Amino acid sequence: MCYFIHLNVHSHYSKGWGIPAIEELCQKAKALGMKKLALTDTNGLYGLIFFIQEARDTGIEPIVGSELAAGSHRALVLVKDRHGYANLCRIISALHCDQDFDLIQSIRDYRSGLIVISDDFRLLKALKRDGIDDLFVELSPRYQMARCYAFSRKTGIPPVATNRVYLGRRGQFCLHRILRAVALNTKLSSLGPNDTCQRHNYLASP
Numbered sequence: 001m002c003y004f005i006h007l008n009v010h011s012h013y014s015k016g017w018g019i020p021a022i023e024e025l026c027q028k029a030k031a032l033g034m035k036k037l038a039l040t041d042t043n044g045l046y047g048l049i050f051f052i053q054e055a056r057d058t059g060i061e062p063i064v065g066s067e068l069a070a071g072s073h074r075a076l077v078l079v080k081d082r083h084g085y086a087n088l089c090r091i092i093s094a095l096h097c098d099q100d101f102d103l104i105q106s107i108r109d110y111r112s113g114l115i116v117i118s119d120d121f122r123l124l125k126a127l128k129r130d131g132i133d134d135l136f137v138e139l140s141p142r143y144q145m146a147r148c149y150a151f152s153r154k155t156g157i158p159p160v161a162t163n164r165v166y167l168g169r170r171g172q173f174c175l176h177r178i179l180r181a182v183a184l185n186t187k188l189s190s191l192g193p194n195d196t197c198q199r200h201n202y203l204a205s206p
Contacts, residue, residue: 010041026051039062040067044092045092065115111134136159172202
C-alpha cells in the first residue's frame with residue numbers, strides 16, 4: 001500500500017505566511033493516519049527541535065527540510081542523513097549571510113545528502129547537469145502543474161506531488177489573508193492572487 005506524505009509544510013515559523021503551530025500539524029497528521037510528515041519552513045529550521053520532539057511524541061516520523069527562496073529561485077530541500085543536514089545548514093547560513101548568495105550554485109556545491117524538489121525550471125536544468133538522483137519536479141495543484149508535468153516528461157526528472165501547506169485546516173485561510181495583508185502592509189482588498197496561498201493549501205487527507 002502507498003501512503004501520501006506531505007513534503008511541503010509550513011508552520012507559523014514561516015514568518016508572514018504560515019498559520020498552524022507545530023503541535024497542530026503533528027496532531028492533524030496523526031488524526032489523518034499519516035506515518036510521516038515534513039516541516040519545510042521558509043529559509044530556516046527555526047522550529048526543528050520542537051518539531052522532532054512533537055512528531056515523535058505523536059508517533060509521526062519527522063522529515064527535516066526547508067523551502068529555500070532567494071531572488072527569483074526556489075527549491076524545497078529535504079534532508080536524507082546527517083551529512084545532508086550539515087549541508088542544508090551551510091546553505092541556509094550562506095543565504096542569510098552572503099550578499100552575493102546564489103541559490104543554484106549553493107545547492108550544487110552542497111547537494112550531497114539532500115533531496116531537491118522544485119518547479120523552478122532554470123534551477124532544475126542546472127542541477128540536472130550533476131545528475132537526477134534525488135532531484136524531482138514539484139507538482140502542486142494550481143501552481144503551473146500541467147507545465148511542470150510536461151517539463152518532467154521532457155527532461156526525465158521524476159515528478160513528486162505536494163500541496164504547499166500553509167494552513168492547518170481549511171478555515172484558516174481568512175486568517176492567512178490577514179497575516180499576508182499585515183506582512184505586505186496593505187489592505188485585504190488589495191491582495192493579489194500571488195500574495196497568498198490557495199484555499200486548498202491546508203494539511204488535507206489524501
